[in-house]
Amino acid sequence: GFISVRDIPGVGSSIADKLEAAGYLSAWSIVVARAEELAEKTGLPVLTVQKIIESARKMLGITFKTAREVKQERLNIGKITTGSKSLDELLGGGVETKTITEFFGEYGSGKTQICHQLSVNVQLTPEKGGLNGRAVYIDTEGTFRWERIEAMARALGLDPDKVMDNIYYMRAYNSDHQIAIVDELFTFVPKNDVKLVVLDSVTSHFRAEYPGREHLAERQQKLNSHLHQLMRLAEAYNVAVVVTNQVMARPDVFYGDPTTAVGGHVLAHTPGVRVQLRKSKGNKRIARVVDAPHLPEGEVVFVITEEGIRD
Ligand code: ADP
Ligand code: MG
Structure with missing residues (x-):
């Protein structure tokens, strides 16, 4: 299902507005984004952006997968x-x-x-x-x-x-x-x-x-x-x-x-x-x-x- 950038822990509404205005709607689009590019497009500081990406990764569980999950x-x-x-x-x-x-x-x-x-x-x-x-x-x-x-x-x-x-x-x-x-x-x-x-x-x-x-x-x-x-x-x-x-x-x-x-x-x-x-x-x-x-x-x-x- 769709997970909004608003669901990322630590992302308040003003940051969420900026992310959305730059075209980043889902938490997944943040996970796969590059920090420098995200910072450039949103006008947010790189450090802030890195924290957002990290938080999104934690929430979505960007960790090791088993071979069977890979198969799936x-x-x-x-x-x-x-x-x-x-x-x-x-x-x-x-x-x-x-x-x-x-x-x-x-x-x-x-x-x-x-x-x-x-x-x-x-x-x-x-x-x-x-x-x-x-x-x-x-x-x-x-x-x-x-x-x-x-x-x-x-x-x-x-x-x-x-x-x-x-x-x-x-x-x-x-x-x-x-x-x-x-x-x-x-x-x-x-x-x-x-x-x-x-x-x-x-x-x-x-x-x-x-x-x-x-x-x-x-x-x-x-x-x-x-x-x-x-x-x-x-x-x-x-x-x-x-x-x-x-x-x-x-x-x-x-x-x-x-x-x-x-x-x-x-x-x-x-x-x-x-x-x-x-x-x-x-x-x-x-x-x-x-x-x-x-x-x-x-x-x-x-x-x-x-x-x-x-x-
Ligand atoms: P590219 O994009 O690689 O330059 P195209 O995909 O435009 O090439 O391919 C053009 C070829 O497609 C034409 O040389 C012709 O052989 C074929 N073609 C285009 N339209 C038709 C059609 N209506 N019926 C049959 N073949 C067609
Ligand atoms: Mg062509």
Whole structure:
């Protein structure tokens, strides 16, 4: 159940007001917060904030768990089908809650189509591969198409209007806007039965605003902090976070994989699942999971059809 910041021992109403104004509503959002960030956002002294975090941890019993409790927590993780059985298998059953899944690959490799499909599929019942939940779709490139949602919903025998009612869309116009939207999600997600947050793409504004090698370190630092914020969102509210990242193909790399050479995936320092997508013949696409010892190795093929993502 929901435990308010007001329930944390030692938190009075004036501090609670400040926490809530900064978007921290539940005790869990405090437990997973970083002290410096919490202090910055609330205007409270770091020392005070550290005490609040400690108190929240004590109250919620942030202690060792037994293996059986670990098992129980794993069972709480939800999975969303991609529409392709082989892609689901590659992901260990589908896109998971409590984690970030990054789809990276060149232009046209299917990143946006997968985001559309997941926004529809999350609404399915668990028996059909969904989580009976709603989706938030943050679009940085203006490539969201309601027509695709309609077509994908129809193909699954769902009412297209209902499906579209359950997808909250927002265009992010720059990286600060994007960060502010995610802050807002700490309030919005638990109130609206959201089980999937899509960020298509997570990198484009950061790339445009911090161009070139001279800004690389600053860009990566901002991006890492943004990704950690997304990770906390995923964990705190048991939602799936799906981000995309366009990676340039490099024609000057002749062997190995040309798309991994530049930029690479962005999740290197964040826990999560990274899926590389490549174009193949016609509507075929190839997916591969990188750096995930717990998932099956190898590549799978899926297709993008008028109905959506399929085998
Ligand atoms: P990315 O986001 O990785 O750049 P997209 O997800 O936008 O790529 O994929 C674009 C591809 O999706 C197109 O090249 C096309 O093959 C396929 N596609 C898009 N819309 C449809 C549709 N209505 N029917 C079939 N395939 C489609
Ligand atoms: Mg795209």
